[in-house]
Amino acid sequence: MLETERQIWYAAFKAKDTRFDGRLFVGVSSTGIYCRPICRAKMPKAENCTFYTTAAEAEQAGFRPCLICRPELAPGNAPVDATSSLAHRAARLLEALCGSEQSIGEAAHRLGCTDRHLRRAFTAEYSVSPVQYLQTCRLLLAKNLLTDTDLSVIDVAMAAGFGSLRRFNDLFKKQYNLVPTALRRQAATAKNKESNVTLTLGYRPPYQWQQMLDFLALRAIPGVEVVRDGEYLRTVHFETSGQRHVYGWIRVGHQPKKNALTVTVDIALLPVLTQVLARVRHLFDLHCDPDAVYETLVTMNDIRPGLCVLGVRVPGSFEPFEMAVRAVLGQQITVKGARTLAARLVEKHGVPIQTGIEGLTNVFPSPQEILALDGPISNHLGPLGIIGARANTIFELARAFVQKDVDFNFCAQPETEVQRLMSVPGIGTWTAQYIAMRAMGWPDAFLHTDYGIKKALEPRTPKEILGLAEAWRPWRSYATVNLWNYL
Incomplete structure (x- = not known):
């Protein structure tokens, strides 16, 4: 490591710079521990500090995690090169x-x-x-x-x-x-004595929490999701590696003073806890580096003041099939109308569960359950108000999920998966880009034909909007959400 780089990292450590949190870990030779750059413990001398890019690298060098700053709470990274x-x-x-x-x-x-x-x-x-x-x-x-926890x-x-x-x-x-x-x-913190588990997940500030909640609340599927009292709650279903079905619920709240979200998990979900936490990180975009995004998108404010806001996150998804179906239901109708259709689908074909929480009554039907319906799919979804073409698209989406024709999670090449997705009958550019943005976590998806995007950037044509957005790569998903929020 170059001496100038060491000096920059030590200065960041000394300043407790949150921009480096999760991207930098400091091994302290005098104590044998490693810290986050925001650690409030006594500042060590520069010659006692060694810098690492991951907690794993610090641990392989022989350092133990600090009990004060708790490296396990550090936010992650999301580079796109x-x-x-x-x-x-x-x-x-x-x-x-x-x-x-x-x-x-x-x-x-x-x-x-x-x-x-x-x-x-x-x-x-x-x-x-x-x-x-x-x-x-x-x-x-x-x-x-x-x-x-207890x-x-x-x-x-x-x-x-x-x-x-x-x-x-x-x-x-x-x-x-x-x-x-x-x-x-x-451990100095009080333990959780209830029949659930509450953990903390860190993020890199700032975080526009209320905007995220407003977005999710507007699209929350009755029976599956609830947003109230500044928190997000939902039902959860997983199938374990042993093909056992696990059902439960989660609740996500905000601790702005700690730059973290609190995640309360039903004890029944303990066998799939790591998957639950990973999906919460994805849903709330906790890997985002808001300063890096804003540095590229701040020029949006030259078009119209306030078009881009520091700290905006891209809402992901907890259950990709649920989100993909919701995207199909939302084609050419209002957000409220799509929510109504999704609620009917859950009430008719979802799995009822007992949560003890008002408003959480069902899990969204799985792709396997959609494929298992007897006869033409329109016979089942038509009475719910879902037109035949969209019912067929939902059926083909379920088939793509089960047969793994499209990778909706952790895909290495989102652009390739978008092209595969568009081969599904009824999936056009808007739907494919929306699914890529929210389910696949692609930060560079862009919905240039979207009504809201066109409204925010009028009187430009979709072609002109697409050309304008080239300057916003590789963060066009964030540009999309900023434009929606502006309206």
């Missing part, structure tokens, strides 16, 4: 799968590359192997659970993907020089 896109999508996939027993080879297959290529790209980007990164994900999740140590070990208590204890002690029960005794 071709050289690092694969590695970062792989990192997000590993975070989601760290609670399961899936191999690195299976992760590579899902990302459409060879095991060897993934390891090479990952190591070049993060300076650690995928296996080492996965180990750190599991250890930090376990540390989070031990610190913030779960038994064996439940913590299983939820974090260790497979056995002995393996967990051995690795935790080896890596952190601390047994799990000792960390629990040291």
Whole structure:
């Protein structure tokens, strides 16, 4: 590392600069711990500091996580250049799968590359192997659970993907020089005594939380989603690797003073906890670097003051099939009209569950359940007010999900998946771009034919709008949301 670079990183550490949080970790040789750059502990001397780009790299160098700034709460990154896109999508996939027993080879297959290529790209980007990164994900999740919840140590070990208590204890002690029960005794925070689990997920500020809630509230599907009292709640359904169906609910709130979201998870979802947290991060766009986005999009304010606001996030999705169906239902009708059709679909074909929470009564029907309906799909969806063409599109979407014709999650090449998606009858440019933006997490999707976009940028034609948006790459999804918000 160049001395000038070390000086820049130390200055960021000294200033507690939130822009570097999640992109920089500081190993302190005098204490043997590593910190986030926002840590409020006593400032170490520059000669005692070593800088790393990931928590995994710091741990491989022999440092233990700080108990004050808690590196497990650091936000992630979302670069989009071709050289690092694969590695970062792989990192997000590993975070989601760290609670399961899936191999690195299976992760590579899902990302459409060879095991060897993934390891090479990952190591070049993060300076650690995928296996080492996965180990750190599991250890930090376990540390989070031990610190913030009342779960038994064996439940913590299983939820974090260790497979056995002995393996967990051995690795935790080896890596952190601390047994799990000792960390629990040291934890100063109050434990959760209810029959659920509450964890904290950090983000890089600022975060336009109310705008995000307003967007989700307008599109919330009755029975499945509720937005109230400044929080987002929804029902959840997963099928485990053992083909067991797991049902429950989550609640997401905001802690602006901590630059974090609180995520309360039904205890029934503990076997799929890592997948739940990964989807919450995706839904609320917690990997976003708002300063990097704003630096590119600030020129939008030359068109009209206030067109671009620092801290705007792109609403993702928790359940990609649900979101894709919702996009189809929204074709050429109002947001309210699409919400009404989605509510009828859930009431008729959704799975009823008991949550004990007002307004959360069903999970959205799965693609398998749609395909299992007898006879023409229009016979089932037509009486709900869904026209035949859209009913057929929903059926074909379900087929694409089940047969994996299109990768709706962690896809390495969103542009390719968009083209595949447009081969589904009834999926045009607007719908494909919308699904890519929200389900696939593509930051450069752009809906130039959208009514709201045209309204915000009138009197320009769609062709002129598309040309104008070239200057907003690779953040055109964020430009889209800013334009919607402006209206």
